[in-house]
Amino acid sequence: MSDTVQDPGSDRDPDGDRSVIGSEMSGEDVAHGETLLEVDGLKKYFSQESGLLSGVSLDPSQFPPIEIGRNRVKAVDDVNFEIRRGETLGLVGESGCGKSTLGRTILRLLKPTDGNIYFKGQDLADLSGEALRQKRAEIQMIFQDPQSSLDPRMKVGRIIEEPMRAHGMLDDEGREARAKDLLEKVGLDSRHYNRHPHAFSGGQRQRVNLARALSVNPDFIVCDEPVSALDVSIQAQVLNTMEELQEEFGLTYLFIAHDLSVIRHISDRVAVMYLGNVVELAEKEELFENPQHPYTEALLESIPVPDPRQRDARGVLEGEVPSPVNPPSGCRFRTRCPRLIAPDEYAWTDEEWAHTRAFLRAVKRRTFEPMTAAEIEAEFFGGELPTGDAGEIVRRAIDHVATDRGDAGAGVGAETGSGTETESGSDTAGGPEGVGHPNVDWADATELLLESFARQSICARERPAYEVEPEYGTEPHFAACHLHR
Numbered sequence: 001m002s003d004t005v006q007d008p009g010s011d012r013d014p015d016g017d018r019s020v021i022g023s024e025m026s027g028e029d030v031a032h033g034e035t036l037l038e039v040d041g042l043k044k045y046f047s048q049e050s051g052l053l054s055g056v057s058l059d060p061s062q063f064p065p066i067e068i069g070r071n072r073v074k075a076v077d078d079v080n081f082e083i084r085r086g087e088t089l090g091l092v093g094e095s096g097c098g099k100s101t102l103g104r105t106i107l108r109l110l111k112p113t114d115g116n117i118y119f120k121g122q123d124l125a126d127l128s129g130e131a132l133r134q135k136r137a138e139i140q141m142i143f144q145d146p147q148s149s150l151d152p153r154m155k156v157g158r159i160i161e162e163p164m165r166a167h168g169m170l171d172d173e174g175r176e177a178r179a180k181d182l183l184e185k186v187g188l189d190s191r192h193y194n195r196h197p198h199a200f201s202g203g204q205r206q207r208v209n210l211a212r213a214l215s216v217n218p219d220f221i222v223c224d225e226p227v228s229a230l231d232v233s234i235q236a237q238v239l240n241t242m243e244e245l246q247e248e249f250g251l252t253y254l255f256i257a258h259d260l261s262v263i264r265h266i267s268d269r270v271a272v273m274y275l276g277n278v279v280e281l282a283e284k285e286e287l288f289e290n291p292q293h294p295y296t297e298a299l300l301e302s303i304p305v306p307d308p309r310q311r312d313a314r315g316v317l318e319g320e321v322p323s324p325v326n327p328p329s330g331c332r333f334r335t336r337c338p339r340l341i342a343p344d345e346y347a348w349t350d351e352e353w354a355h356t357r358a359f360l361r362a363v364k365r366r367t368f369e370p371m372t373a374a375e376i377e378a379e380f381f382g383g384e385l386p387t388g389d390a391g392e393i394v395r396r397a398i399d400h401v402a403t404d405r406g407d408a409g410a411g412v413g414a415e416t417g418s419g420t421e422t423e424s425g426s427d428t429a430g431g432p433e434g435v436g437h438p439n440v441d442w443a444d445a446t447e448l449l450l451e452s453f454a455r456q457s458i459c460a461r462e463r464p465a466y467e468v469e470p471e472y473g474t475e476p477h478f479a480a481c482h483l484h485r
């Protein structure tokens with residue numbers, strides 16, 4: 001079964017007012033600045049396999065020996081936010097973090113796995129059939145690729161009229177007049193009404209899409225990477241038009257983009273997404289000038305800079321994004337976080353923990369050449385291991401990976417925890433020299449360090465959710481990072 005819910009045909013309400021669909025039709029008005037849409041605990045999980053037994057796996061160690069949903073892709077996993085009427089909420093994050101899935105689930109193109117989507121107070125998660133179809137006039141979507149979302153056989157006028165026809169809005173003459181009017185509103189010419197999409201440039205095609213989305217008079221538009229396929233010089237023009245239309249029609253946008261400069265241009269507030277979670281949400285200025293989540297900081301620092309002298313300081317986002325099938329416990333970013341918090345049970349100095357954290361990452365990613373224990377101590381710890389129990393564990397881990405001490409560490413790894421939670425293994429660079437060296441056991445060292453330190457950190461034990469004091473503006477600043485405990 002597909003997750004996709006198709007918009008069924010076009011039975012219109014014969015008693016309805018045919019000139020206004022969308023916002024005005026629902027009769028529920030939300031004033032500018034008040035909550036238009038609220039997403040509460042929203043989840044969207046995908047089964048990896050299709051078919052009757054998708055998501056069902058066998059586990060002989062339990063009774064009954066089946067587990068449902070174990071292999072599901074947690075594309076959106078407990079997302080909460082609200083969008084006010086008239087604002088643009090930017091949604092940013094790396095490819096695959098769940099932005100599109102979130103947008104499509106809000107639109108109810110996908111059925112949520114759990115949670116609520118309140119639009120003007122009504123839960124869209126509950127809607128289906130005709131009630132959902134009617135709502136679609138109020139909530140529209142614009143996609144990234146203006147080429148493929150326009151039927152090349154249809155004339156532009158008909159493309160713009162199609163949603164009006166589907167919702168029984170106006171008569172033929174009225175629809176034509178409205179389509180021509182909208183063409184002008186989006187910065188095209190009413191004479192373009194009879195042209196086919198291939199006659200238009202990418203930017204113009206996206207304008208046709210805008211006119212199409214606006215035709216049914218929506219309140220809310222999910223814009224999924226609408227300018228990503230356009231030349232940079234055209235992007236700003238389309239964004240400006242979108243802002244003008246927002247003003248004129250009182251529109252509210254959820255604007256999805258991976259490009260931070262686009263997000264900065266258009267957003268009022270910005271939500272940063274990582275591995276199915278929103279990790280930070282704040283007013284635009286606050287987010288860009290006062291980021292409080294290490295992932296946001298890393299994203300901002302990875303913006304390309306023209307000055308080559310600054311390049312070395314960039315690119316702090318190390319390691320791969322873990323699999324959304326088995327995401328890390330606690331904070332999703334912890335496996336890559338340069339500021340992972342020290343576990344409480346050891347007495348660390350900041351320096352000792354920083355050294356140990358760097359060593360842990362290097363062992364996990366196998367990023368150093370095999371060397372002796374003394375060389376490892378010098379390279380990662382300045383010749384001085386942490387004191388106390390932590391130092392003992394570090395020494396054992398070094399024994400696992402040192403070329404001269406392999407025997408001393410043999411068997412230690414077997415004592416280390418159950419490893420119930422994987423770190424998804426995707427970070428492992430797999431240095432071939434190390435793997436081939438008889439004394440080097442990367443896996444045992446990694447497991448010892450992860451189990452003793454990384455998994456004992458509050459970052460692994462609790463999911464963070466804090467509000468921090470904004471420095472720029474007055475809106476609440478949400479940061480899902482235990483550094484703000």
Ligand SMILES: Nc1ncnc2c1ncn2[C@@H]1O[C@H](COP(=O)(O)OP(=O)(O)OP(=O)(O)O)[C@@H](O)[C@H]1O
Pocket residue numbers: 046047048073074075093094095096097098099100101102258324
């Ligand atoms: N229909 C599907 N079935 C299974 N997994 C899916 C499906 N759609 C998306 N995913 C997975 O869900 C996760 C989130 O994908 P999504 O497309 O929402 O991310 P994104 O942030 O929009 O990325 P991009 O910017 O590349 O589009 C990814 O791991 C993706 O592989």
